[in-house]
Amino acid sequence: MTERIDHTLRDRWAPTPGALPPHALRWLRRRTGLAAVRTPARVPDVPGSALSDDARDALAAVVGPGFARVDRDSRLGRAGGLSYVDLLGRRGSGGPAVPDAVVLPGTPEQVLDVLRACVEHDVAVVPFGGGTSVVGGVAALRGDKAAVIALDLSRLDRLVSVDPVSRVAVLQAGLPAPEADRLLAPHGLTIGHVPQSYERATIGGFAATRSAGQASAGYGRFEDLVEGVRLATPVGQWRLGAAPASAAGPDLKQLVVGSEGVLGVITEVAVRVRPRPAVERYEGFAVDGFDRGSAVVRSLAQRRVPADVTRLSDEDETEVSLALAGGWKTKALKALLRARGIARPCLLVLGWHGASEDEVRRRRGEALRGERVAPLGRALGEAWRHGRFGGPRQRDALMDVGVCVETLETATRWSRVPELRAAVRRALTDALGDCVVMCHISHVYETGASLYFTVLAARDAEDPVGQWQVAKAAASEAIGGLGTISHHHAVGVDHAPYLEAEIGGLGVEVLAAVKRTLDPTGVLNPGKLLPGGLA
Numbered sequence: 001m002t003e004r005i006d007h008t009l010r011d012r013w014a015p016t017p018g019a020l021p022p023h024a025l026r027w028l029r030r031r032t033g034l035a036a037v038r039t040p041a042r043v044p045d046v047p048g049s050a051l052s053d054d055a056r057d058a059l060a061a062v063v064g065p066g067f068a069r070v071d072r073d074s075r076l077g078r079a080g081g082l083s084y085v086d087l088l089g090r091r092g093s094g095g096p097a098v099p100d101a102v103v104l105p106g107t108p109e110q111v112l113d114v115l116r117a118c119v120e121h122d123v124a125v126v127p128f129g130g131g132t133s134v135v136g137g138v139a140a141l142r143g144d145k146a147a148v149i150a151l152d153l154s155r156l157d158r159l160v161s162v163d164p165v166s167r168v169a170v171l172q173a174g175l176p177a178p179e180a181d182r183l184l185a186p187h188g189l190t191i192g193h194v195p196q197s198y199e200r201a202t203i204g205g206f207a208a209t210r211s212a213g214q215a216s217a218g219y220g221r222f223e224d225l226v227e228g229v230r231l232a233t234p235v236g237q238w239r240l241g242a243a244p245a246s247a248a249g250p251d252l253k254q255l256v257v258g259s260e261g262v263l264g265v266i267t268e269v270a271v272r273v274r275p276r277p278a279v280e281r282y283e284g285f286a287v288d289g290f291d292r293g294s295a296v297v298r299s300l301a302q303r304r305v306p307a308d309v310t311r312l313s314d315e316d317e318t319e320v321s322l323a324l325a326g327g328w329k330t331k332a333l334k335a336l337l338r339a340r341g342i343a344r345p346c347l348l349v350l351g352w353h354g355a356s357e358d359e360v361r362r363r364r365g366e367a368l369r370g371e372r373v374a375p376l377g378r379a380l381g382e383a384w385r386h387g388r389f390g391g392p393r394q395r396d397a398l399m400d401v402g403v404c405v406e407t408l409e410t411a412t413r414w415s416r417v418p419e420l421r422a423a424v425r426r427a428l429t430d431a432l433g434d435c436v437v438m439c440h441i442s443h444v445y446e447t448g449a450s451l452y453f454t455v456l457a458a459r460d461a462e463d464p465v466g467q468w469q470v471a472k473a474a475a476s477e478a479i480g481g482l483g484t485i486s487h488h489h490a491v492g493v494d495h496a497p498y499l500e501a502e503i504g505g506l507g508v509e510v511l512a513a514v515k516r517t518l519d520p521t522g523v524l525n526p527g528k529l530l531p532g533g534l535a
């Protein structure tokens with residue numbers, strides 16, 4: 001087995017801590033009133049394992065003794081996900097719920113046997129992929145069970161089959177995205193799914209959370225890429241997805257996609273794959289004001305000519321990007337924008353993938369025809385592409401100097417974008433006081449778009465967790481009625497209280513009924529997705 005994701009690194013994203021440049025720190029102090037605080041990681045206390053000897057023996061008999069682990073580091077390494085509150089917990093504020101054991105099955109059949117053993121021994125199961133959940137999806141909650149295990153799927157790391165004619169690849173669920181792409185490369189194929197968590201998240205995690213990648217406008221959201229699934233449940237195996245399209249009743253496959261580990265464990269996904277692009281072209285543009293920029297990306301989506309990556313930053317996000325970048329190039333860019341009369345610059349990044357230069361040139365021409373955008377050149381687009389996985393590293397550095405830094409996201413119809421953006425900004429500013437609220441659109445549809453917010457504030461030294469929870473609750477209330485509680489981060493624990501308002505009481509009942517059928521004793525991922533009492 002190759003442990004490709006290092007789950008011991010759970011207090012930060014990168015093994016080597018980065019540092020903010022002095023100019024960025026000065027800017028932050030000015031905008032947020034940040035004081036000089038340092039918050040080094042502190043190893044939290046880990047309680048003893050509550051797993052009974054019988055349960056442990058039964059699990060070890062299924063997966064082998066080396067793969068049923070109760071040592072402290074294995075357990076701590078799978079304690080929770082990577083939200084701001086999760087990371088605070090590992091820096092001594094609050095504390096993560098730690099699983100009683102980590103179990104690593106090597107085959108889909110072993111997953112089924114592990115689930116049976118857990119039912120028999122009254123043990124809750126938290127499916128654990130890359131552990132990048134930011135909504136509490138992998139919190140080790142035991143519900144009413146005697147113990148809880150993290151079911152680490154990293155040994156399910158095979159490319160099972162490739163059908164290059166149909167462009168379908170069957171991938172095991174524990175494969176991290178880069179590894180999946182590496183295995184597909186010799187076949188000339190890619191999954192084309194590139195979320196910011198690409199380096200650590202897994203195929204099963206993408207399917208379980210209805211993930212959306214940065215190139216969603218070109219390749220689709222992950223649920224669009226799922227041709228079929230293989231699910232292990234406490235009552236047996238369920239395979240779905242026999243054909244590319246079907247009128248054989250409702251699409252039950254889509255019930256599994258987004259089920260966040262409460263209905264079963266996804267062990268394999270048949271993924272619709274694409275040829276690896278021969279040409280990739282990224283370009284930066286400026287638009288004057290977010291409303292005008294929003295009209296541009298709406299036009300691209302509604303004329304059905306979006307670039308594969310279509311990403312519009314608002315005024316604040318653009319300002320922060322420039323402030324954090326600093327340097328003479330940034331000064332030159334600001335001067336250029338002023339010279340062009342762009343008073344409220346919003347950065348638009350468009351990225352095209354194609355089989356040839358001609359194809360990309362043609363698509364670019366179609367997209368830009370008639371749009372009022374100021375080209376800033378390929379260097380800016382390439383700079384964005386180069387740094388597109390850098391956010392989590394930057395978050396580590398910001399947390400190190402005492403910044404409250406978190407993101408939240410939603411989606412709504414085009415006509416409601418201005419109202420929703422204003423409502424969330426107001427809620428966050430009222431809750432946090434001096435803060436910077438940035439927003440971007442990175443997923444566009446004919447009828448609407450996602451809004452992704454990043455918040456920076458001076459961390460409350462006394463109650464940092466409470467500070468964020470108040471702000472998050474205010475933002476979630478503001479979203480209610482105007483948009484969805486999650487466009488791609490999923491429900492987990494954090495959004496469960498808001499699910500009923502979105503899907504209705506009947507919707508919650510339908511999900512609960514399906515859960516009772518597939519997981520009658522409720523061992524699977526207690527406390528996630530379904531509002532309290534029904535999970």
Ligand SMILES: Cc1cc2nc3c(=O)[nH]c(=O)nc-3n(C[C@H](O)[C@H](O)[C@H](O)COP(=O)(O)OP(=O)(O)OC[C@H]3O[C@@H](n4cnc5c(N)ncnc54)[C@H](O)[C@@H]3O)c2cc1C
Nearest residue numbers: 129130131132133137195196197202204205211212261266
């Ligand atoms: C810095 C950062 C950036 C992010 N950017 C994006 C982004 O751009 N787009 C996006 O969509 N998301 C993003 N996310 C959120 C997260 O990466 C996604 O939700 C991702 O799909 C989770 O994959 P994972 O393998 O890490 O799953 P995990 O975090 O391990 O699990 C997520 C949920 O799915 C369940 N689960 C995991 N594997 C399985 C399985 N095989 N069967 C059943 N249930 C399972 C877990 O129990 C949990 O409830 C980001 C997160 C971080 C920390």
